[in-house]
Amino acid sequence: MRDEAPRPLTAICNALQEQIAHGLLPQGGKLPAERKLSELFDTTRITLREALGQLEAQGLIYREERRGWFVSPPRLAYNPLIRSHFHAMVAEQGRVPATEVLGARLIPASVEICELLELPALSSVYQIRRARRVDGRLVLYVEHYLNPAYFPGIIDFDLTQSLTDLYSSEYGIHYGRVRFDMVPTALHPEAAAPLKVSAGSPALRITRINRDQHGRLIDCDLEYWRHDAIHVSVEVA
Amino acid sequence: MRDEAPRPLTAICNALQEQIAHGLLPQGGKLPAERKLSELFDTTRITLREALGQLEAQGLIYREERRGWFVSPPRLAYNPLIRSHFHAMVAEQGRVPATEVLGARLIPASVEICELLELPALSSVYQIRRARRVDGRLVLYVEHYLNPAYFPGIIDFDLTQSLTDLYSSEYGIHYGRVRFDMVPTALHPEAAAPLKVSAGSPALRITRINRDQHGRLIDCDLEYWRHDAIHVSVEVA
DNA sequence: TAGTGGTCTAGACCACTGA
DNA sequence: CAGTGGTCTAGACCACTAA
Numbered sequence: 001m002r003d004e005a006p007r008p009l010t011a012i013c014n015a016l017q018e019q020i021a022h023g024l025l026p027q028g029g030k031l032p033a034e035r036k037l038s039e040l041f042d043t044t045r046i047t048l049r050e051a052l053g054q055l056e057a058q059g060l061i062y063r064e065e066r067r068g069w070f071v072s073p074p075r076l077a078y079n080p081l082i083r084s085h086f087h088a089m090v091a092e093q094g095r096v097p098a099t100e101v102l103g104a105r106l107i108p109a110s111v112e113i114c115e116l117l118e119l120p121a122l123s124s125v126y127q128i129r130r131a132r133r134v135d136g137r138l139v140l141y142v143e144h145y146l147n148p149a150y151f152p153g154i155i156d157f158d159l160t161q162s163l164t165d166l167y168s169s170e171y172g173i174h175y176g177r178v179r180f181d182m183v184p185t186a187l188h189p190e191a192a193a194p195l196k197v198s199a200g201s202p203a204l205r206i207t208r209i210n211r212d213q214h215g216r217l218i219d220c221d222l223e224y225w226r227h228d229a230i231h232v233s234v235e236v237a
Numbered sequence: 238m239r240d241e242a243p244r245p246l247t248a249i250c251n252a253l254q255e256q257i258a259h260g261l262l263p264q265g266g267k268l269p270a271e272r273k274l275s276e277l278f279d280t281t282r283i284t285l286r287e288a289l290g291q292l293e294a295q296g297l298i299y300r301e302e303r304r305g306w307f308v309s310p311p312r313l314a315y316n317p318l319i320r321s322h323f324h325a326m327v328a329e330q331g332r333v334p335a336t337e338v339l340g341a342r343l344i345p346a347s348v349e350i351c352e353l354l355e356l357p358a359l360s361s362v363y364q365i366r367r368a369r370r371v372d373g374r375l376v377l378y379v380e381h382y383l384n385p386a387y388f389p390g391i392i393d394f395d396l397t398q399s400l401t402d403l404y405s406s407e408y409g410i411h412y413g414r415v416r417f418d419m420v421p422t423a424l425h426p427e428a429a430a431p432l433k434v435s436a437g438s439p440a441l442r443i444t445r446i447n448r449d450q451h452g453r454l455i456d457c458d459l460e461y462w463r464h465d466a467i468h469v470s471v472e473v474a
Numbered sequence: 475t476a477g478t479g480g481t482c483t484a485g486a487c488c489a490c491t492g493a
Numbered sequence: 494c495a496g497t498g499g500t501c502t503a504g505a506c507c508a509c510t511a512a
Contacts, residue, residue, distance in 0.1 A: 009481075013437075033497060044483055045498095046283065053290075054437040057423035066490055066498050075420070080471050180471040183312070184421050184441050184464040186294035198499080200291040202439055202464075204421050227421040227439075234317050234417040234471065246500075270478060281502055282479095303479050303509055435480080478510070484503100491497070 012051035031069040059228030085162040102129040104155040139229035202227040249288035268306040296465030322399040339366040341392040376466035439464040
């Protein structure tokens with residue numbers, strides 16, 4: 001390895017990577033202001049932000065809209081083969097889950113939802129919008145769409161709890177077959193706002209289409225995860 | 238919806254999105270030069286590149302290092318539960334696969350590889366590095382690490398073909414249990430170069446740890462996919 | 475060799491956050 | 494209200510690609 005003069009961008013990335021790897025910046029800790037950093041590295045804010053963007057893409061740091069840059073906590077393990085809801089999954093990994101309900105209402109199903117749930121045109125569906133936290137950090141925005149035929153009046157319950165539990169205790173419905181679809185993409189404005197990140201941030205969109213114990217399509221979830229918040233594990237026998 | 242004056246960045250994104258959605262720019266087609274576009278939208282290259290970066294994050298367009306911006310082709314479906322190798326998977330979806338061998342040699346195993354394959358310290362492993370294309374586009378960089386005890390002399394075969402087939406026909410070994418781990422991240426320089434993209438581009442890293450029919454750890458793959466090239470589907474019974 | 479993308483400089487204004 | 498991040502301007506030089 002020869003010691004070539006590194007480009008400013010690379011130099012900044014390496015320096016910050018090293019500091020983070022050696023724990024000099026605490027997890028969840030805030031980085032200094034962009035102007036401070038650009039001064040420190042003797043460069044412009046444009047270049048500095050380019051470097052921060054690369055570290056963000058790697059999942060080492062993340063942004064909160066207008067609040068600054070922070071060191072990313074460890075990723076959560078997400079296993080689609082294990083039937084476990086959010087709170088249980090998070091708690092099992094020694095982290096602290098939290099859920100916030102953003103809205104719940106009966107709406108006309110969009111074309112996309114009609115197709116996913118195999119509903120006739122102009123159907124109504126329950127839409128539940130929630131934001132979820134791990135250790136206080138907003139990491140997930142979900143839209144649930146439920147076939148109202150199976151869950152009359154569900155939006156009057158406390159929806160901060162697990163829907164899985166509600167299905168079971170109030171409606172006698174349990175999950176059966178599930179289809180997952182995972183796509184690396186960017187957050188659209190409606191998902192970015194509740195997560196308090198800027199639209200266009202990288203994300204992992206996970207679509208779940210759920211059937212019950214009788215094979216009936218009962219609901220689907222559109223999940224938008226911060227791309228640095230999870231890793232997906234699957235074990236195949 | 239009121240008609241607020243949209244910010245330049247948003248306006249550029251929307252305009253390009255629309256053009257692409259309506260097929261005015263052909264799939265795989267090249268966008269005009271950045272300077273042309275910035276002139277067209279009456280803005281600077283910095284701002285224009287910001288917009289292109291957002292579309293890239295969404296997976297609508299992609300970059301080839303120093304060659305320009307192109308419209309992304311449709312994503313490939315990747316199903317970890319279906320035991321199928323790259324060429325078969327791609328061909329089944331009506332696309333054209335291609336493989337290029339970048340190198341094959343016996344090397345001392347890194348700490349990471351020792352752990353993944355449960356090898357003692359200072360073990361040797363076969364490393365096979367390959368790049369894969371779909372319809373001519375470079376989409377995947379893979380490093381395979383094989384336990385040499387099970388595959389003596391394998392690097393002297395034609396390695397552009399499927400390893401699965403080689404294992405079976407030459408060594409009588411078949412895949413058994415497999416562990417997948419998927420992480421949205423960015424390409425490091427060693428993975429970016431063979432894919433001819435700039436380091437730091439968003440990517441999906443898929444680690445596979447494979448066992449044979451007797452449950453022995455035989456090899457592992459470190460796959461780096463362009464983030465806009467695939468979507469992962471899993472069906473759970 | 476002309477034109478392109480990759481990188482960088484040196485500023486600026488605005489909207490919002492947090493004290 | 495001071496400071497921050499979000500956005501934008503108007504240039505520049507270099508290394509590389511494609512003709």
